[in-house]
Amino acid sequence: MSEVPLHGGDPSVLRRLNAANTLRALRDGGGAPTVTELAAEVGVSRPTAESALAELAARGLVEEVAPDTGRRLGRPARRYRFRAEAGHALGMEIDAHRVLLYVADLDGRVLGDHRADLEVDAGPRERLAAVRAAVKDLLAGLQLERSALWAVGAGTPGVIDSSGRVIRCTVVPGWEGVDLARELGRSFPCPVLVENDANLAAVAERWRGVARDTDDVVYFLAGMHTGVGAVIGGRLHRGRWGAAGEVGMLPELGLTHTSATLAGDTDPAEGGGRPDVVTERTARRVLEAARGGDAEARRLLEGLAARMARGIAAMVLALDPEMVVIGGTLTEAGDLLVTRLREHVRPLCLSPTRIETSALGDESVGLGALRAALDRIEADMFRLDAVTVG
Template sequence: MRRASGDGSFLRRLNEVAMLRALREAGQPSTVAELGRTAQISRATAEGILEALVRDGWAVEVDARGPEGQRGRPARRFGFRAAAGHVAGVSIGGSGLVGMVADLNGTIVARVSESLPREAAAEERLAAVVGLVQRAAEEAGLTTGELAAVGVGTTGVIDGEGRVVKSVALAGWTGVPLEAELAARLPVPVLVENDMRLAVLAEHWRGAARGRQDVLYLHTGSRIGLGLLFGGVPYRGSHAAAGELGGHPNSRWRAFHHVMDYAMSADPGELRAPAQAALFALERARAGDAEALAAVAAFANGLAEGLVTLVTPLDPELVVIGGSLARAGDLLVEPIRQYLGGVSLYPPQVLVSELGPDAVCLGAVRHTLNHAEKVLLAP
């Protein structure tokens, strides 16, 4: 945006912001008159501001020629130029990193990923995040400094200052002042948030929870996690620890015992982690193994028993199953539906995540877009 000074310039700045908001809300090229009405400014003022926004790269005038033979000059039409700014999102998980760059309309223009063991030192992980952001920006044809902001989602309890209060999934991650460390390494604003809150935000934005307001997101994989959405907003809790289930012995919920026992009996020569045992049982269940089907059903019922303690008091309209085990589809979802339907007064709908392993990174993008919009559209 152009700098403004003095009362007249400040008023013009307010009008520019109103026009930018009108362009964003329109969602498609609109006439000067339509945009002026939305922004509540005169047509003449609107036209002048739109021409300035085009010069500054925030708007674009589209070809408004009508059908051949149409009389009169066609109305000028303008649209928001989403490429005027970009944000990056990063997810930090046990198996590695995912990074994305999006324009101001949320269109993903670059995606990169990197494997990183959970035993990696904190300094190595920080350096990997910085390198990932640089690679994502380069793939989008940008420098890191041209990004409006970078959002980062990570496992663990994250306080209001972006510090990892506790992490049981990543070595040496507890106590890392993540936001401050990344802000010192990157030339743009950095926002850090818990991964499960970002996952449910992503599902609400462009996943299974579109149009829903009260949602419970259950992450199933090497760990069990929860994301809560109330009134369309991720719930943090009084200590920003909402959804954190803490560390369970050997990373096992009681529900995993069924698939662990099955995997041990079916293939005693292989020692598997809980999530690996669940995937092994799911593969056998799809092939028609009766014992595997029973183990998977018992596993799903165990998850449902844990869910009902949240579904009953919170009354969500939807439960989204995400994480690596969500690929089981109805083998996992249907027993949960049946269990909740039998014990809940108002059983929620149960759906599988539509976003897969990109949920957290997409949530980081959406979270950062929300921040960028506040900054870019502030008077």
């Protein structure tokens, strides 16, 4: 059923509709149009465009640009631009080993980023303190006040409920049960959104990665385990309880112990360090050896590809997406795993779904978190029932 907005004749709704349309035209147009040009673009009268511009200027979203003097006689027409610097979005990835941060303006232009290592064994309190310190460093470097942030997005492993609480997490010690949206919310005067990391990676690949112009995409974040995120019909699909994509729960679908499968029967204690860190390191070495043609490494890679292919096929058969994107630590050094996965997945499926390597590498989760924050800001900026930002 097509949706028709029932705004009827309410003048304040019409005024907001005109302001929203004017803002969108200014932002998406990119240039610095005159009132006449804007009015034509939006399809309203000149006085209506003028009053919309006045309202947007009062909200700090629009400004008059300096006139282009000396080009011709007479007073030059006034020109206006969208103030992308009026507000900012912060996106972050928090995982077991590190935090990765991005700040962008309202156009989504990344102004700065920051990485900090996290102690794998750290408890939630220490982890959150390290995240706060990293945010402080990044904002100081950009000379931005905390109040300049209009929304914050955060991605982390695990099942996240709709309020931003970590319901289930096997990767980050002590993370399960942490109300991450509330904890982070204490540091920011703006909305904080928390989402599963693979979900945000899917969003990022669609925004700036290999899945641009793709409305249905499934992302596999291949590391210690393989997380799954899906964008369906252009929207992130979280599921009723935030647990969509957890097909790893079925062991026959081969998405758990991804790195360990590649590492083979290496003794985790070998070489010292935490077992999972050793496993990750070994898995990378095996990938490297396979690339060099080592027969045993190739056998291990083939085993992993055959195993993961069941889980990838299950998601492809369930959703019939246009594209599958494989990212995470096991794809950072090249296409080798993805090449083998293509061979193993295709015979299991009905459709010619493309299988691609992530274009964003280890930036996908943080950029997806940034996109989520920008989406929230835009939803507020363009909503018609109330003006809530600026």
